[in-house]
Amino acid sequence: MQTVYNVKLPHAVYGGENSIDNITTILKDHQVKRVAMFTDKGIHDSGLFDLPEAAVKAAGADYYVLDEIPPEPSYIAVQNIVDHFKAIGADMIIACGGGSVLDAAKLASVLVTDEYGVKELLDEPGRAKKCVPTILIPTTAGTGAEVTPNAIVAVPEKELKVGIINENMIANYVILDARMIKNLPRPIAAATGVDALAHAIECYTSKKANPFSDTFAMEALDLILNNIIPACDDPEAMEAKNKMQIAAFYAGIAITASGTTAVHALSYPLGGKYHIAHGVSNAILLAPVMRFNAPVCQERFAQAYDRCCHDTDTICQTTNEKAEWLIEQLERIVRHLEIPTSLKEFGVQPEDLDGLVEAGMQVQRLLVNNMRLVTAEDARNLYLEIL
Structure with a gap:
C-alpha cells in the first residue's frame, strides 16, 4: 500500500x-x-x-x-x-x-x-x-x-x-x-456494471492502493455486489440503479486515487484488435485474473467478504474461504448477466495468442499495479484460459 x-x-x-x-x-x-x-x-x-x-x-x-x-x-x-x-x-x-x-x-x-x-x-x-x-x-x-x-x-x-x-x-x-x-438495455447495463465491478476490486488490490482509494473502492464494491443484478434485471428497480450509479462514480474515484491492474491491461488488446466492448472484455478476464492474484491478495479478498457479504446464511470462517466466496461471486454475477466468458464467439484463434500477449504486455502502466507479477507466460496462460 x-x-x-x-x-x-x-x-x-x-x-x-x-x-x-x-x-x-x-x-x-x-x-x-x-x-x-x-x-x-x-x-x-x-x-x-x-x-x-x-x-x-x-x-x-x-x-x-x-x-x-x-x-x-x-x-x-x-x-x-x-x-x-x-x-x-x-x-x-x-x-x-x-x-x-x-x-x-x-x-x-x-x-x-x-x-x-x-x-x-x-x-x-x-x-x-x-x-x-x-x-x-x-x-x-x-x-x-x-x-x-x-x-x-x-x-x-x-x-x-x-x-x-x-x-x-x-x-x-x-x-x-x-x-x-432507467431504460438502459440489459446487455449494456450488465457490461458497464461489471466494468465498475472490475474498477472496484482492481483498485482495492492494486499496488497503489491507499486509504483514499480503499474508502471509495470498498464502498463501490459493496454497492455493486449487492445491487448489480436487480439493477440490470428490473427496469423499475430505481433504488438499485441509483446505487449502481453512485458506485460507478466511487469506483471512478478509486481509479483516480490508485489505478486498475491486470484485468484492464489484458483487456485492452481485446478491444483494440477484436473490437470487443470494454466491459465485456473486462468481464471475461475478471475472475481468471482474480484467481491468478489470489495467492497474494487473499487478505484483501477476505476483507471484501467481511464488508460485502450480507447473506446471513453464508458464513465463511477462514481467509481462504472468504477469498473463494468473493471470486465465486464475480463468476456468478457474470454468468447471471449472460456476459460471455470465452473469446470463441469473438473469433479469437489460438494462433492469435502471440499477438495478444505482446500487446497485453505493452500495457505496463497498469501491469505494474498488479500485486502479483504478470510475466509473458502468465499472460499467455490467462488468455488460454478464456479461449
Whole structure:
C-alpha cells in the first residue's frame, strides 16, 4: 500500500432526484453563451437527451449538438469530433453518454489549441491544459469516466487501446441522475456494471492502493455486489440503479486515487484488435485474473467478504474461504448477466495468442499495479484460459 497519495475530484457533483435541473443554474452562474453538447445517436434518438437539452434551453444559452461519436472510438475519430467542436466556439461543454462520449468531451476540453491534437497526447499527455469547462452526465453505471482524468482511445495501427491521462481533463461538474440509466438495455447495463465491478476490486488490490482509494473502492464494491443484478434485471428497480450509479462514480474515484491492474491491461488488446466492448472484455478476464492474484491478495479478498457479504446464511470462517466466496461471486454475477466468458464467439484463434500477449504486455502502466507479477507466460496462460 502506498504511503503517499492524493485524489483530485470535480469541482461539484450533483446527485439525486431531478439533478439534471442543476445545468440551468450552472450555465447562468457562468454566464454561458454557447454550449457544445456531446452525445451519441443512440442517446439522442432514445429521448434521454431531451432532459439536458431542456435544461440548456431554460438557461437561454445557444447550443450545438455533436452526436457523431462512435462507440470505442479511435484517436482519429475523436480528432474529427474535436475539429468540429473547435469550429463552434463554445464556452461550456456538456457531455451526456457512456464512456466514449465522456472521454471525447474531456479531450475536446483540452484541445481548443492548435498546438497539439489527440495523436500528440498519446505520447505527451502532460501537455494538455483545460480550455473549456465541462459538465459530464453518465448514461451508464459503469465506466466512471465522469470523474477520472483518463480518456481511452483505440490506436488502430497498434491494435490496442491507450489511456491518455491528465488531471486537466477532470470534469468541472458531474451530474448523477438515475433517470438517465432507467431504460438502459440489459446487455449494456450488465457490461458497464461489471466494468465498475472490475474498477472496484482492481483498485482495492492494486499496488497503489491507499486509504483514499480503499474508502471509495470498498464502498463501490459493496454497492455493486449487492445491487448489480436487480439493477440490470428490473427496469423499475430505481433504488438499485441509483446505487449502481453512485458506485460507478466511487469506483471512478478509486481509479483516480490508485489505478486498475491486470484485468484492464489484458483487456485492452481485446478491444483494440477484436473490437470487443470494454466491459465485456473486462468481464471475461475478471475472475481468471482474480484467481491468478489470489495467492497474494487473499487478505484483501477476505476483507471484501467481511464488508460485502450480507447473506446471513453464508458464513465463511477462514481467509481462504472468504477469498473463494468473493471470486465465486464475480463468476456468478457474470454468468447471471449472460456476459460471455470465452473469446470463441469473438473469433479469437489460438494462433492469435502471440499477438495478444505482446500487446497485453505493452500495457505496463497498469501491469505494474498488479500485486502479483504478470510475466509473458502468465499472460499467455490467462488468455488460454478464456479461449
